[in-house]
Amino acid sequence: MIKITVVAPANIAFIKYWGKRSEKFRIPLNDSISMNLSGAATTTTVEFSSAFEKDDITFSGETISEKEIERITTHLDRVRRIAHKKIYARVVTKNSFPKGTGIASSASGFAALTVAATQAIDLRLSEKAVTILARIGSGSACRSIPDGFSWWHAGKKSSDSYAESFVPSTWWDIRDILCVVSTEAKKISSTEGMENIRTSPYWQERILGIPEKIGRVQQAIKERNINTLGSIIEEDAISMHCVMMTQKPPLFYWNDTTLRVMEGVYALRAKGFPAYFTIDAGPNVHIICRSEEEQIIVEEMKRINGVQSIIVNEPCLGAHSISSHLF
Amino acid sequence: MIKITVVAPANIAFIKYWGKRSEKFRIPLNDSISMNLSGAATTTTVEFSSAFEKDDITFSGETISEKEIERITTHLDRVRRIAHKKIYARVVTKNSFPKGTGIASSASGFAALTVAATQAIDLRLSEKAVTILARIGSGSACRSIPDGFSWWHAGKKSSDSYAESFVPSTWWDIRDILCVVSTEAKKISSTEGMENIRTSPYWQERILGIPEKIGRVQQAIKERNINTLGSIIEEDAISMHCVMMTQKPPLFYWNDTTLRVMEGVYALRAKGFPAYFTIDAGPNVHIICRSEEEQIIVEEMKRINGVQSIIVNEPCLGAHSISSHLF
Numbered sequence: 029m030i031k032i033t034v035v036a037p038a039n040i041a042f043i044k045y046w047g048k049r050s051e052k053f054r055i056p057l058n059d060s061i062s063m064n065l066s067g068a069a070t071t072t073t074v075e076f077s078s079a080f081e082k083d084d085i086t087f088s089g090e091t092i093s094e095k096e097i098e099r100i101t102t103h104l105d106r107v108r109r110i111a112h113k114k115i116y117a118r119v120v121t122k123n124s125f126p127k128g129t130g131i132a133s134s135a136s137g138f139a140a141l142t143v144a145a146t147q148a149i150d151l152r153l154s155e156k157a158v159t160i161l162a163r164i165g166s167g168s169a170c171r172s173i174p175d176g177f178s179w180w181h182a183g184k185k186s187s188d189s190y191a192e193s194f195v196p197s198t199w200w201d202i203r204d205i206l207c208v209v210s211t212e213a214k215k216i217s218s219t220e221g222m223e224n225i226r227t228s229p230y231w232q233e234r235i236l237g238i239p240e241k242i243g244r245v246q247q248a249i250k251e252r253n254i255n256t257l258g259s260i261i262e263e264d265a266i267s268m269h270c271v272m273m274t275q276k277p278p279l280f281y282w283n284d285t286t287l288r289v290m291e292g293v294y295a296l297r298a299k300g301f302p303a304y305f306t307i308d309a310g311p312n313v314h315i316i317c318r319s320e321e322e323q324i325i326v327e328e329m330k331r332i333n334g335v336q337s338i339i340v341n342e343p344c345l346g347a348h349s350i351s352s353h354l355f
Numbered sequence: 356m357i358k359i360t361v362v363a364p365a366n367i368a369f370i371k372y373w374g375k376r377s378e379k380f381r382i383p384l385n386d387s388i389s390m391n392l393s394g395a396a397t398t399t400t401v402e403f404s405s406a407f408e409k410d411d412i413t414f415s416g417e418t419i420s421e422k423e424i425e426r427i428t429t430h431l432d433r434v435r436r437i438a439h440k441k442i443y444a445r446v447v448t449k450n451s452f453p454k455g456t457g458i459a460s461s462a463s464g465f466a467a468l469t470v471a472a473t474q475a476i477d478l479r480l481s482e483k484a485v486t487i488l489a490r491i492g493s494g495s496a497c498r499s500i501p502d503g504f505s506w507w508h509a510g511k512k513s514s515d516s517y518a519e520s521f522v523p524s525t526w527w528d529i530r531d532i533l534c535v536v537s538t539e540a541k542k543i544s545s546t547e548g549m550e551n552i553r554t555s556p557y558w559q560e561r562i563l564g565i566p567e568k569i570g571r572v573q574q575a576i577k578e579r580n581i582n583t584l585g586s587i588i589e590e591d592a593i594s595m596h597c598v599m600m601t602q603k604p605p606l607f608y609w610n611d612t613t614l615r616v617m618e619g620v621y622a623l624r625a626k627g628f629p630a631y632f633t634i635d636a637g638p639n640v641h642i643i644c645r646s647e648e649e650q651i652i653v654e655e656m657k658r659i660n661g662v663q664s665i666i667v668n669e670p671c672l673g674a675h676s677i678s679s680h681l682f
Contacts, residue, residue: 229564230557230597237556266605270557270597278593283618284611291610 031075032148036140036347038068038125038133039171039178040204040306040314042245042261043238044268046218047225053186054167057225058238060180061245062171064197065204066344068125070133072140073118074148080116088122100141103165107145110161117145125339134218138162138169139347147349159191162347173346177249179242197343200252203322204341205315207329209285211336216279218309227276234271254318258304261316265306272309281310285334289313292332296325358402359475363467363674365395365452365460366498366505367531367633367641369572369588370565371595373545374552380513381494384552385565387507388572389498391524392531393671395452397460399467400445401475407443415449427468430492434472437488444472452666461545463674465489465496470674486518489674500673504576506569524670527579530649531668532642534656536612538663543606545636554603561598581645585631588643592633599636608637612661616640619659623652 039062047057083101085092104117119141123133142162146153153161155173163170163180170190171178176197183189225231241260248257272279286307293315296303303317303325317325322340329335366389374384410428412419431444446468450460469489473480480488482500490497490507497517498505503524510516552558568587575584599606613634620642623630630644630652644652649667656662 229560229594233556233560263601263603263605266600267556270601273593274590274597276590278590280617282614284614287609287611287614290607 030148030150031073032144032349033071033073033351034140034144034147034347034349035069035071036136036143036172037064037066037344038070038136039064039168040206040316040341041168041171041308042257042306042316043241043264044308045168045180046268046271046309047222047231047235048167049182049184050186051223053189054163055184055186055189056167056180056182058235059182059242060168060171061242062168062178062180063202063204064172064176064178064344064346065206065341067339067341068136068206070121070123070136070140071350072121072137072144074141074144075118076113076115076145076149077118078115080118083116083119085119086121088120090123099165103138103141104145106161106164107142107149107151110146111149111151113149115149117148119145134166135168135172136347138166139172141165142169143173143347143349156190156192160186160189163189163191175346176343178346179246193346194246195249197345199343200249201319201342202254203315203317203319205317205322205325205329206339206341207289207313207315207332207335208337208339209289209313209334210283210311214281214310221272221275221279221309224275224277224279225271228271228274230274231271234267237267254302254304254316258302258316261306262304269307281307283311283334285332286311286313288332288334289315289329292328296328301325357475357477358400359471359676360398360400360678361467361471361474361674361676362396362398363463363470363496363499364391364393364671365397365463366391366495367533367643367668368495368498368635369584369633369643370568370591371635372495372507373595373598373636374549374558374562375494376509376511377513378550380516381490382511382513382516383494383507383509384562386509386569387495387498388569389495389505389507390529390531391499391503391505391671391673392533392668394666394668395463395533397448397450397463397467398677399448399464399471401468401471402445403440403442403472403476404445405442407445410443410446412446413448415447417450426492430465430468431472433488433491434469434476434478437473438476438478440476442476444475446472461493462495462499465493466499466674468492469496470500470676474676483517483519487513487516490516490518502673503670505673506573520673521573522576524672526670527576528646528669529581530642530644530646532644532649532652532656533666533668534616534640534642534659534662535664535666536616536640536661537610537638541608541637548599548602548606548636551602551604551606552598555598555601557598557601561594564594581629581631581643585629585643588633589631596634608634610638610661612659613638613640615659615661616642616656619655623655628652
């Protein structure tokens with residue numbers, strides 16, 4: 029068998045995923061669009077061997093819960109089932125960023141795990157098939173596999189719900205300036221939070237408006253129009269957080285620093301700089317801008333009280349293997 | 356003629372008013388429910404005289420804009436028209452709280468002005484008719500006229516859209532602990548902001564859900580059930596702010612301290628204290644609680660960074676005259 033190491037980026041959704049049609053297969057209620065993030069990656073090494081007596085899962089530099097280990101072994105079971113092989117794996121994983129803060133660590137994690145495990149067990153799957161498998165592990169993980177800018181087609185059944193690149197990472201040299209305002213783990217995970225989407229009076233309106241936004245955001249990226257892209261992503265992020273906040277119980281992911289960064293972005297725009305925010309299921313704020321404005325925006329954000337660190341990302345490749353050794 | 360001095364309270368909406376059916380007559384899209392606030396009042400003295408050559412409007416301790424003066428003289432014109440008298444007025448007004456911060460200064464102001472002006476010009480109107488007239492001046496002013504807890508019936512035409520008390524101020528000794536987090540005037544007034552309500556994808560769902568909430572909130576007040584009342588008002592406040600934030604352009608009334616106070620309220624509840632927040636069209640947070648918990652909640656809120664002052668309110672009478680002098 030071979031030992032495969034895969035690096036997979038986190039991704040930032042421009043049109044967000046919130047709510048599932050099927051809990052079991054993680055089929056979402058709506059299409060979503062994302063960009064891979066060069067500065068936030070998971071590196072995972074997988075090795076299968078008949079010499080192993082059980083799965084051995086290690087996170088370097090982090091402790092993980094029994095529940096997370098079980099989610100990973102369940103995913104390895106899926107890979108073994110497809111490959112018709114009953115052998116255990118050794119998995120070593122490392123994140124370049126803190127877990128559970130709304131940086132999509134489960135996205136990059138399950139993207140890396142799926143690509144590494146399928147290659148290590150010698151499954152030859154199409155990219156589409158790998159995105160479907162990754163999606164069953166963690167929904168938005170499917171978007172971290174294709175190159176650059178991904179479109180996750182919601183689909184209606186598992187085989188329809190996959191991600192593909194619609195423009196490559198080289199298409200547009202924009203930035204995602206990630207302002208980390210909290211490194212604490214979220215009280216409510218996305219998986220748990222989105223189970224209650226239907227308790228919000230607004231969820232159906234949100235879903236109804238998505239197809240038109242998907243078209244507009246793709247057009248804006250194809251035209252490299254930062255102002256059009258920015259205003260759609262800000263609108264979509266707010267609209268998702270309003271669904272969350274109106275759920276029962278209400279789900280508040282913003283904190284006071286989140287709000288100060290949002291105000292900082294409005295202030296930048298008032299001064300003429302094209303900067304736009306988006307916020308995943310967590311308190312951290314991603315600022316989308318052109319490469320030309322990167323420096324000034326980073327400087328402005330450093331001054332905001334409560335911003336703990338800043339990670340500058342550009343679009344990048346999806347999950348890909350960086351080494352393989354026969355032995 | 357007589358000189359009349361009226362004191363009118365601000366009011367806090369438990370079920371909020373946002374959006375009009377008719378701009379001109381200020382007929383709202385939905386019914387609303389409120390409580391008069393003992394600690395935030397406007398005192399207005401009105402005197403009509405054929406000796407005056409024009410309206411003379413003074414705000415003690417504050418400067419007011421031409422636009423505000425015009426809004427007041429337009430309202431005096433309505434009173435003169437109904438009374439069939441062409442005489443000018445001298446108006447002196449004083450607020451016990453800062454203007455334009457989401458404390459409903461135009462509510463208490465137009466309630467006091469309407470009651471004082473109609474009495475000074477010797478119009479004998481029913482309370483219902485006075486609330487209708489006040490509403491045309493400033494929508495939520497109609498709720499500051501009846502005693503204690505008001506129900507503003509949206510109606511479909513001007514003569515249907517009035518407020519009445521559904522339980523008196525003596526019914527329930529609860530508190531509204533107003534945490535002032537900003538005394539700056541709002542960038543966008545409520546009047547201006549709500550003109551865009553129909554640009555939110557969520558406004559219709561909000562309106563559809565109101566009748567049921569009106570019934571539940573009245574029931575909770577009648578039963579003096581703080582937990583039921585509190586959870587409905589929190590839900591309604593968040594739902595209104597989500598409509599505002601999803602308008603085009605988005606309307607953000609919260610600031611970072613607003614969010615810290617909201618978190619403080621959640622923390623109080625986690626400790627077992629029945630405290631619930633509501634937020635009008637501004638950054639200030641009102642905490643609704645029983646009199647028993649007033650002291651502990653005030654102490655907790657004083658510790659929150661950014662809380663500039665705290666005003667403790669109880670339910671009180673609506674607009675009423677406090678002096679009249681024949682001369």
